[in-house]
Amino acid sequence: MDIEPGQKAARRGRNAITIHDVAKHCGVSPMTVSRVINGETNVREETRQKVLASVAALNYSPSTSARTLASRDDTQIAVLYTNPSTSYLNEILIGALTQTGLSGCRLTIAKCEGLDEAVETVEDLAAAGIDGVLLPAPISNSNRVALALDRVNLPSVGIAAAQQPPGRTTIAVDDHAAAFAMTTRLIELGHTRIGFIKGHPNNRASDFRTEGFYAAMNAAGLDVDVDLVVQGYFDYHSGFEAAAVLLGRPDRPTAIFASNDDMAAGVLANAHSFGVHVPAELSVVGFDDTTTATTVWPELTTVRQPTVHMASEAVDLLLLQIRAKRAGAIFEPRRELRDFEIIERQTSAPAPKT
Amino acid sequence: MDIEPGQKAARRGRNAITIHDVAKHCGVSPMTVSRVINGETNVREETRQKVLASVAALNYSPSTSARTLASRDDTQIAVLYTNPSTSYLNEILIGALTQTGLSGCRLTIAKCEGLDEAVETVEDLAAAGIDGVLLPAPISNSNRVALALDRVNLPSVGIAAAQQPPGRTTIAVDDHAAAFAMTTRLIELGHTRIGFIKGHPNNRASDFRTEGFYAAMNAAGLDVDVDLVVQGYFDYHSGFEAAAVLLGRPDRPTAIFASNDDMAAGVLANAHSFGVHVPAELSVVGFDDTTTATTVWPELTTVRQPTVHMASEAVDLLLLQIRAKRAGAIFEPRRELRDFEIIERQTSAPAPKT
DNA sequence: CTGTTAGCGCATTCAA
DNA sequence: TTGAATGCGCTAACAG
Secondary structure (H helix, E strand, C coil): CCCCCCHHHCCCCCCCCCHHHHHHHHCCCHHHHHHHHCCCCCCCHHHHHHHHHHHHHHCCCCCHHHHHHHHCCCCEEEEEECCCCCCCHHHHHHHHHHHHHHHCCEEEEEECCCHHHHHHHHHHHHHCCCCEEEEECCHHHCHHHHHHHHHCCCCEEEECCCCCCCCCEEEEECHHHHHHHHHHHHHHCCCCCEEEEECCCCCHHHHHHHHHHHHHHHHCCCCCCHHHEEECCCCHHHHHHHHHHHHHCCCCCCEEEECCHHHHHHHHHHHHHCCCCCCCCCEEECCECCHHHHHCCCCCEEEECCHHHHHHHHHHHHHHHHHHHHCCCCCCCCEEEECCEEECCCCCCCCCCC | CCCCCCHHHCCCCCCCCCHHHHHHHHCCCHHHHHHHHCCCCCCCHHHHHHHHHHHHHHCCCCCHHHHHHHHCCCCEEEEEECCCCCCCHHHHHHHHHHHHHHHCCEEEEEECCCHHHHHHHHHHHHHCCCCEEEEECCHHHCHHHHHHHHHHCCCEEEECCCCCCCCCEEEEECHHHHHHHHHHHHHHCCCCCEEEEECCCCCHHHHHHHHHHHHHHHHCCCCCCHHHEEECCCCHHHHHHHHHHHHHCCCCCCEEEECCHHHHHHHHHHHHHCCCCCCCCCEEECCECCHHHHHCCCCCEEEECCHHHHHHHHHHHHHHHHHHHHCCCCCCCCEEEECCEEECCCCCCCCCCC
16 A cells, blocks of 8 residues: 555556556456446455455546447537526536536537527537537526427426426426525514515516415415515616615515515615615515625525536436437436525524514 | 438437448548548548548547547546636636537536645645646635645646736736726726726735726826725625715715726615716726626626636647646746727716716 | 558457 | 457558
């Protein structure tokens, strides 16, 4: 177990150490090493340990290229994205990159401007021999894209999708449950007059979040004042204006739950104008935990989606589909739901005493 | 040039079409096809065209695995990042992923919490056989990380780095020139009393931007009122407070140039409280064009760095270094400067008439 | 300018 | 439970 002086330089590229070196090192055939590496069961435990020791001693790591070449399993998946500044794209990329690295498949990215272009891009991807695509929201919600995918017979997994196009697999957070939990938290803090800003009406997530809010209020035996539920559009400006409505009322709410962070940030900005102190006089909470949440001040209490994790799971789900397709098997479309997390930062506090 | 009915299914994985198929299709040897594919010059133009035609007809694309295996050039680079919510990380990932896809090298990612961990991670990466690393700011500015990189003899390229650790290659935007240009633009709009919010003092970029501001004012023959230059810390809150100082003055500025978008957003929020209208009464401009710039309302006029492009160039620079290192050649560290772009959105307007 | 031979590092298929 | 042969798709090195 001594550190050999010469071992460090032996890596990929030139004189990398191969499966043969390992085999020689522990006196077995390369085939046996291969079996151990790939976790096959038909190897004597004793042999396995010997091989493992050599692998560690030589700091061996198998060549991905040789592996995919020999196993004839060269799968390549793509992330289809629209706007590079979408705040969760980096998390998706991180999750996907991590998992593809582990699974030994290659990851490409493809950009498209709108839904029209997305349809085209899907066709290009298929023509280029891509085996499957990862679809971040909002593309994952599009039925047109789903249809294009069907047409070229390409597996996909939608990430953070609010809806699930027929026949397509998606992974997301339970918006209803999350909104329920956040509202309940506000109620626990003593708030009873809670304002709610709905999301964009063309997005199903908006409905689920709104319903979660109502459900939590009902569950707590609280009436919801319909004047305190106002329409928003998921952008800062609409949050700003909604706040004007809500805070302009004689009996203003002691808490405002905005359906996303951008709107919550808008509320925050307007609260300043109204001279109401957050969180002492008003709690403000958002949804999504985007960069906005920690950019503004005070930092937002919000709901976090496990985006990185969902993305890596999405890769696995995609691989499952691809293999099923290759094997001629059928893969039942799934809708996977993952747990959210409530991140309490500086904009939520107990309701002010009246 | 007819579309053969059977050609579509022939892709990677199982029955992919190979260089042999192409060779057969146009009656040459596989080697000649290889030469054409790799753009070698010693092929007769006539032959090249024939091959190209077959490639197109068969929709052939070479197998990356086979290529890297045969050429014995398996290089693998990593992006070392700290905070997944850093707004430009996705752009870096996009640029890097695009370029590594083109160059046929693999991309990994590695996360680290702080600088201490970064040093460790660098060592792990080296031990894992990574050939080089991409360093987004702010890690790219760290001398400690640079030292660790030296220790394990690992090439690197810093992206959007304000400073260049000795011996390290970086690619960035000319902060001075950009701040100069933005200030000049404000002056063109008729502003003469311009407030400036400096960035965090521990970041060299702050100095360059500040100097660019001064230089532009001087160049225009304008005096800068030192009371109008206030210290900020690159966060929303410091921008908010700086705005309070600036807007609380009897002779407040008609424009405020914040050294980054987050601070500009803070200024915007406080302008509301002061009841000053943006951009009619006050122009506010930022720097970086992060997601914040388009989240707030009105949307920010700002300076955009070509991050995606810089990232793909960074990959090339890294590859150059890696090859130089393998060849035993020396690679002179470089500092590449790229052009910025001024994005005029809704927060800048001609100076109000007095 | 073009073709032939050899082998990259590994996994599959068979045999022992 | 293990090993020997064979070839994945491509390119380097040499021949012609």
